[in-house]
Amino acid sequence: MNLDLIFDPLFRLPFLTGLLLAVWLPVLGLYLRLRGEWLAVLGMAQLASAGALGGAVLGLPVVAGGAVAGLLAALAKWGLKRPSDSAYAAMLLLGWAAAVAVMSNHPLAEQAAGAVFDGQLYFTGGGHLAASAAVLGIGVLVLVRAHRAMLRARVHPALGPPDAATRLAFDLVAGASVGVAILSLGVMASFALAFVPAWRVFGTAPSWRSALWRAIVIGLVAYVLGFVVALLFDQPFGPAGVAAVLLVARLAPPWRQRADRRAGALSAGGEIGKLD
Amino acid sequence: MRPPGSVLLRAQGLGVGYERPLLQGLDLQLVAGRVTTLLGPNGAGKSTVLRALGEPRLRLAGQLWQAPGLRLGHLAQAAEGQAELPLCGRELLALTGASADGLPPWLADCLDARLDRLSGGQLQYLRFWSIAAAPFDVLCLDEPGNNLDARGLAALRAWLHTPPVGQAVVLVTHDDSLVDAARQTVIRIPS
Numbered sequence: 001m002n003l004d005l006i007f008d009p010l011f012r013l014p015f016l017t018g019l020l021l022a023v024w025l026p027v028l029g030l031y032l033r034l035r036g037e038w039l040a041v042l043g044m045a046q047l048a049s050a051g052a053l054g055g056a057v058l059g060l061p062v063v064a065g066g067a068v069a070g071l072l073a074a075l076a077k078w079g080l081k082r083p084s085d086s087a088y089a090a091m092l093l094l095g096w097a098a099a100v101a102v103m104s105n106h107p108l109a110e111q112a113a114g115a116v117f118d119g120q121l122y123f124t125g126g127g128h129l130a131a132s133a134a135v136l137g138i139g140v141l142v143l144v145r146a147h148r149a150m151l152r153a154r155v156h157p158a159l160g161p162p163d164a165a166t167r168l169a170f171d172l173v174a175g176a177s178v179g180v181a182i183l184s185l186g187v188m189a190s191f192a193l194a195f196v197p198a199w200r201v202f203g204t205a206p207s208w209r210s211a212l213w214r215a216i217v218i219g220l221v222a223y224v225l226g227f228v229v230a231l232l233f234d235q236p237f238g239p240a241g242v243a244a245v246l247l248v249a250r251l252a253p254p255w256r257q258r259a260d261r262r263a264g265a266l267s268a269g270g271e272i273g274k275l276d
Numbered sequence: 277m278r279p280p281g282s283v284l285l286r287a288q289g290l291g292v293g294y295e296r297p298l299l300q301g302l303d304l305q306l307v308a309g310r311v312t313t314l315l316g317p318n319g320a321g322k323s324t325v326l327r328a329l330g331e332p333r334l335r336l337a338g339q340l341w342q343a344p345g346l347r348l349g350h351l352a353q354a355a356e357g358q359a360e361l362p363l364c365g366r367e368l369l370a371l372t373g374a375s376a377d378g379l380p381p382w383l384a385d386c387l388d389a390r391l392d393r394l395s396g397g398q399l400q401y402l403r404f405w406s407i408a409a410a411p412f413d414v415l416c417l418d419e420p421g422n423n424l425d426a427r428g429l430a431a432l433r434a435w436l437h438t439p440p441v442g443q444a445v446v447l448v449t450h451d452d453s454l455v456d457a458a459r460q461t462v463i464r465i466p467s
Contacts, residue, residue: 034361154357155391156406158350159372161284163287203360206390220364239352 046095070179119186119238291337349412
């Protein structure tokens with residue numbers, strides 16, 4: 001184990017790339033969960049991985065291939081007649097089958113598959129960093145515009161869904177984010193960062209604002225832990241990242257109990273909430 | 277804010293439904309500062325009328341005129357989507373631009389609690405308030421008295437007796453205590 005590796009300038013760009021994604025993916029995951037589309041991340045990730053491998057065979061730059069494949073996956077999701085977990089599971093199966101078929105039949109794709117499935121964050125460069133910053137920046141802009149309409153559609157569906165342009169913009173930014181993330185962190189680590197923090201805070205955070213912050217903190221702490229562990233033990237980032245997200249989410253403080261106590265104090269004088 | 281007494285929405289011979297009409301020949305006029313109450317048995321199409329005011333696909337016949345730039349608020353009968361959602365009362369009000377001013381004191385204290393930690397009555401009144409205190413011109417209220425206890429019903433009744441002067445209200449209810457024929461326009465829908 002060489003602790004100096006953590007501070008090696010060679011790994012600064014990869015660290016920053018992952019850091020941006022570790023901030024963005026938990027936020028994206030919260031909004032996907034809000035829309036009941038958490039499984040869509042994995043479906044889009046698998047389709048994007050197949051597209052990225054296909055792009056590698058055609059000689060496209062890897063990051064560009066991933067982003068384009070992610071956008072195409074988002075369009076596939078957008079085009080679903082009946083969006084549902086079943087449809088996302090079908091996307092997942094289709095993407096996995098296509099990715100394995102491409103990987104098994106072309107040496108260039110086999111090489112790229114290492115990055116997609118293992119999560120070879122340590123071999124990423126300036127292109128990955130720029131793409132991660134772009135999806136983060138555009139994603140935040142889209143959410144600033146879409147946030148209120150997306151939450152309102154959940155609690156007051158009778159007021160109508162967000163307009164079509166807003167929904168398409170969100171789907172495209174989600175697809176591009178997934179496409180960029182899988183080429184840096186790997187498919188399952190990207191999915192874990194989008195799924196697990198949102199899952200953990202959805203049932204426990206006392207407000208949406210706190211849910212956002214807490215999901216980001218879980219994502220960041222887990223990412224740094226996964227990065228260091230993978231580097232020190234010379235492992236691909238993917239499995240270390242997934243294990244770290246699960247561990248950090250499991251150890252995260254029991255926020256719900258605090259929120260319950262507060263609600264209990266409020267209600268001490270009269271009608272009160274369901275403290276199950 | 278619309279001038280009190282101005283007509284905000286007018287329907288003539290309205291037929292509403294899904295594949296086939298549930299209700300036909302309804303005449304309706306919504307006026308700022310006035311409550312219009314729809315009464316009728318279950319399944320008569322009252323809730324569909326409310327939905328049809330904002331959803332053209334549910335309007336199968338008749339004519340509907342709306343004041344230009346009309347903003348329509350709709351409180352649906354069932355509270356859906358709040359379970360397992362990290363959203364507090366204050367954030368719910370912010371989503372529709374509703375002000376917390378004027379909330380009953382017993383609810384004002386709960387604004388920082390998660391919606392799914394509130395009682396059914398607290399949640400229902402907060403949902404009602406998030407529509408009623410928002411900058412909508414027409415408020416479509418579908419059974420707003422659901423789950424309310426005596427205190428909540430009294431607060432709702434008081435609000436219905438003196439609705440905001442610039443808003444028109446169309447109310448669907450089975451609760452007779454919310455109906456005041458002297459102050460409201462009452463339309464009875466046959467089965």
